[in-house]
Amino acid sequence: MVRLIAFLVGLGFVVVAGWSLGNGVYAFATQPREESVEHQFHLQPEHASYSFDGPFGTYDRQQLQRGFQVYKEVCAACHGLSYVAFRNLEEIGYGEAEVKAIANQWQIEVPDIDPKTGEASTRKATPADHFPSPYPNEVAARAANNNALPPDLSLITKARHGGASYVHSLLLGYRDPATYRNKEGEPVPTEVRPGQGLHFNPYFANLNIAMPPPIQSDGQVTYADGTAATRDQMAKDVSAFLTWTAEPRLENRHRAGLATLIFLLFATVLSYLAYQNVWHSAKRKVRASGPLDPVNLAKSHEASREAGIQQ
Amino acid sequence: MSFPWAEPYQPKNGLTRWIDQRLPLPRLVYGAIGGGYPVPRNLNYFWNFGVLAGVALTIQIVTGIILAMHYVPYGGQAFQSVEHIMRDVNQGWLLRYAHANGASFFFIVTYIHIFRGLYYGSYKAPRELVWMLGLVILLLMMATAFMGYVLPWGQMSFWGAKVITGLFGAIPFVGEPVQQWLLGGFAPDQPTLNRFFSLHYLLPFVIAGVIVLHIWALHIPGSGNPTGVDVKSAQDTVPFHPYYTAKDGFGLGVFLILFALVTFFAPNYLGHADNYIPANPLSTPAHIVPEWYFWPFYAILRAFTVDFILPAKLWGVIAMFAAILLLFFLPWIDRSPVRSGNYRPRFRQFFWILMLDLLVLGYVGGKPAEEPFVMISQLATIYYFAHFLIILPIVSAVERTLPLPNSISESVLHGEDKEAAPADLGGMRPAAAE
Numbered sequence: 001m002v003r004l005i006a007f008l009v010g011l012g013f014v015v016v017a018g019w020s021l022g023n024g025v026y027a028f029a030t031q032p033r034e035e036s037v038e039h040q041f042h043l044q045p046e047h048a049s050y051s052f053d054g055p056f057g058t059y060d061r062q063q064l065q066r067g068f069q070v071y072k073e074v075c076a077a078c079h080g081l082s083y084v085a086f087r088n089l090e091e092i093g094y095g096e097a098e099v100k101a102i103a104n105q106w107q108i109e110v111p112d113i114d115p116k117t118g119e120a121s122t123r124k125a126t127p128a129d130h131f132p133s134p135y136p137n138e139v140a141a142r143a144a145n146n147n148a149l150p151p152d153l154s155l156i157t158k159a160r161h162g163g164a165s166y167v168h169s170l171l172l173g174y175r176d177p178a179t180y181r182n183k184e185g186e187p188v189p190t191e192v193r194p195g196q197g198l199h200f201n202p203y204f205a206n207l208n209i210a211m212p213p214p215i216q217s218d219g220q221v222t223y224a225d226g227t228a229a230t231r232d233q234m235a236k237d238v239s240a241f242l243t244w245t246a247e248p249r250l251e252n253r254h255r256a257g258l259a260t261l262i263f264l265l266f267a268t269v270l271s272y273l274a275y276q277n278v279w280h281s282a283k284r285k286v287r288a289s290g291p292l293d294p295v296n297l298a299k300s301h302e303a304s305r306e307a308g309i310q311q
Numbered sequence: 312m313s314f315p316w317a318e319p320y321q322p323k324n325g326l327t328r329w330i331d332q333r334l335p336l337p338r339l340v341y342g343a344i345g346g347g348y349p350v351p352r353n354l355n356y357f358w359n360f361g362v363l364a365g366v367a368l369t370i371q372i373v374t375g376i377i378l379a380m381h382y383v384p385y386g387g388q389a390f391q392s393v394e395h396i397m398r399d400v401n402q403g404w405l406l407r408y409a410h411a412n413g414a415s416f417f418f419i420v421t422y423i424h425i426f427r428g429l430y431y432g433s434y435k436a437p438r439e440l441v442w443m444l445g446l447v448i449l450l451l452m453m454a455t456a457f458m459g460y461v462l463p464w465g466q467m468s469f470w471g472a473k474v475i476t477g478l479f480g481a482i483p484f485v486g487e488p489v490q491q492w493l494l495g496g497f498a499p500d501q502p503t504l505n506r507f508f509s510l511h512y513l514l515p516f517v518i519a520g521v522i523v524l525h526i527w528a529l530h531i532p533g534s535g536n537p538t539g540v541d542v543k544s545a546q547d548t549v550p551f552h553p554y555y556t557a558k559d560g561f562g563l564g565v566f567l568i569l570f571a572l573v574t575f576f577a578p579n580y581l582g583h584a585d586n587y588i589p590a591n592p593l594s595t596p597a598h599i600v601p602e603w604y605f606w607p608f609y610a611i612l613r614a615f616t617v618d619f620i621l622p623a624k625l626w627g628v629i630a631m632f633a634a635i636l637l638l639f640f641l642p643w644i645d646r647s648p649v650r651s652g653n654y655r656p657r658f659r660q661f662f663w664i665l666m667l668d669l670l671v672l673g674y675v676g677g678k679p680a681e682e683p684f685v686m687i688s689q690l691a692t693i694y695y696f697a698h699f700l701i702i703l704p705i706v707s708a709v710e711r712t713l714p715l716p717n718s719i720s721e722s723v724l725h726g727e728d729k730e731a732a733p734a735d736l737g738g739m740r741p742a743a744a745e
Contacts, residue, residue, distance in 0.1 A: 002640060002643040002644060003643070003644055003646070003704040006637070006640060006644045006699075006700045006701075006704060007700060007701055007704055009633075009637075009700055010696050010697060010699070010700020010701040011700075011701065013630055013633065013692075013693075013696040013700070014693050014696055014697050014701070015619075016615065016619045016626055016630075017614055017615060017630070017689050017692045017693045017696070018689075018693055019617055019619050020614060020615050020616045020617045020619075020623070020689050021686060021689035021690065021693065023616065023617045024616060024617075024682070024685055024686050024689060025686060028682050028683070028686065033682070055575075055576050083391075083394045083398065088398075151588075154394075155394070155587045155588075158579060158584065158587040159584055159585070159587035159588045160584055161584050205597065246587075248398055249397070249398070249404040252404070253404060253405070253408075253575055253578070254575070254576070256405065256575060257571060257572075257574075257575025257576055258575075260571045260575060261568065261571055261572070261575075264564060264567050264568045264571055265568065267564055268561065268564030268565060268567075268568060271557070271560040271561045271563070271564045272561045272564070274557050274560065274561075275557040275558050275560065275561045277557075278553050278554055278557040279554060279557070279558070
């Protein structure tokens with residue numbers, strides 16, 4: 001009975017799913033497929049290699065400081081870094097006094113309350129503060145940016161597929177839509193070219209990004225450590241910095257991971273030996289006695305066969 | 312737990328005797344996982360996964376309780392509190408990554424545990440209730456995992472909650488009120504987050520309770536084994552401790568190595584980038600996908616695209632729930648008296664097609680709902696239902712099974728290790744098959 005009901009229910013699902021399939025196949029065969037413009041022109045980020053790649057990866061403190069400088073001089077005007085505190089900068093090699101100075105001189109002040117009147121005011125940042133947002137609220141941010149909202153960058157490398165490589169590719173990925181050709185050599189259709197206040201960038205999901213090209217020319221930032229500030233260098237440094245802001249515990253994770261693995265490998269080898277040891281004696285013991293012992297069973301079967309007895 | 316060959320508990324010293332006479336707890340442990348539980352001696356490594364699932368649940372509960380000490384179930388702060396855990400809580404990153412990936416590993420070992428049951432016929436008499444309690448655990452796990460994924464209140468959390476609770480909206484007449492009742496509003500919001508947190512904390516302990524029943528029910532007939540032949544004498548068994556505790560110890564080591572590899576070196580590989588964007592009810596992500604362990608069911612849900620008497624969406628919802636619920640009837644659908652797939656050549660072929668089918672369903676479930684993925688998901692959905700509801704009843708009725716060994720001990724004769732493995736994975740075929 002159960003099997004009959006099961007059979008009928010199964011037949012029902014097969015018929016209904018088959019009906020969907022049939023319709024799908026018919027539509028697939030008869031209707032012309034339209035490939036979206038995004039699909040035709042969107043590019044995957046180009047892989048860039050960093051010091052923090054791989055299981056032994058660590059951050060390059062010099063690079064993070066350079067990246068911080070790019071963030072401070074180029075990105076910070078529009079993009080917040082709200083999950084990071086000034087004190088965290090000590091982790092990338094700044095001294096206590098330097099961090100204090102960076103916080104104190106930060107271009108945006110921290111919202112506060114006037115201690116005398118209770119009115120809203122601002123004060124200079126301290127190392128304990130998180131990076132203040134460049135805009136008081138979302139409406140202000142949109143009003144200042146042609147109705148686009150500059151995302152907070154703290155987690156950007158974890159919040160986008162491709163991570164640091166994506167940020168790197170995007171920063172350098174601006175193209176002229178009039179002359180750009182994709183891999184098939186097709187030009188960008190006029191109707192999808194960026195409108196007022198938008199910029200063509202094939203690494204961006206919908207091709208047209210509101211952010212104007214932030215990294216314009218070599219030497220836009222003068223690095224404190226004397227590294228030549230090429231466009232590629234700046235894009236790479238800031239994506240490394242943003243990887244740190246998104247995953248500040250990466251080095252602890254890699255170190256702890258290696259220690260854990262070494263311990264686990266050792267423990268697993270030991271437990272394998274213990275397992276073999278326990279079972280080795282078991283096999284001998286079990287086979288040494290009883291009519292159902294495999295050796296005795298084999299003998300009795302052999303004897304029956306010789307005597308011509310069917311089992 | 313009354314096997315004639317089970318070793319009775321003998322208190323070793325005065326203290327344990329004193330305790331045992333007042334509270335027979337040592338006796339219970341000895342009979343459940345100690346020397347007092349005789350287990351077939353031919354189990355292969357697929358029998359490690361039950362213990363591994365128990366370990367995975369323990370990891371989830373321990374890391375989860377500590378995470379709950381730092382997490383804030385409030386819409387405006389949930390996302391921030393998770394970042395606080397990642398940055399400022401001592402070893403918080405480890406707790407959170409272990410908890411997030413622990414869920415994935417819990418599902419990996421549970422799915423392998425279920426596939427083992429499917430192949431070796433562990434659902435058959437007298438273990439039907441073990442199987443059904445296991446399915447209850449699976450459903451509870453799914454609910455727990457889904458609600459846990461909502462808690463970080465990222466974009467996928469929010470939109471996942473919206474899509475999944477939206478499924479209940481497909482039920483005719485009462486759908487919409489039910490959906491609002493589940494969410495505590497018209498869209499996922501503060502009440503949703505609060506109740507999901509509450510239930511996410513509660514359900515793992517319910518799972519632990521059902522696991523007790525699962526093991527209790529298992530210990531009445533005792534564990535199955537790769538031949539599917541009943542234990543006939545003490546000769547066929549070894550005590551759980553030390554034989555299977557030793558073997559499980561090794562299995563646990565391998566499991567933890569794989570778990571550590573992902574948790575420490577690719578902690579976000581199994582997740583979705585969009586969940587690092589705070590929830591925004593005004594911005595829909597391009598592709599809303601659940602976590603990977605739901606992909607096969609998500610594919611079945613989306614395979615129904617055309618109305619057929621009922622609306623397509625309702626068919627999808629019915630099919631998705633039916634895909635799991637039909638497993639409750641498996642012991643009565645598959646009536647073959649032979650348990651192990653090693654002795655069922657026809658069944659075995661379809662079993663491997665099913666495994667392939669589930670992989671395909673999982674693959675298309677993670678892809679956007681566009682062609683050709685939808686057509687592939689429809690084909691795979693058809694096979695899924697056909698396998699369990701049409702093919703299995705027929706196969707179990709017409710199949711010529713291979714002769715079974717007389718006893719576990721006898722099967723051990725021709726190669727203990729090889730005999731135990733599934734016949735298509737390097738295991739030796741039964742002697743009589745040649």
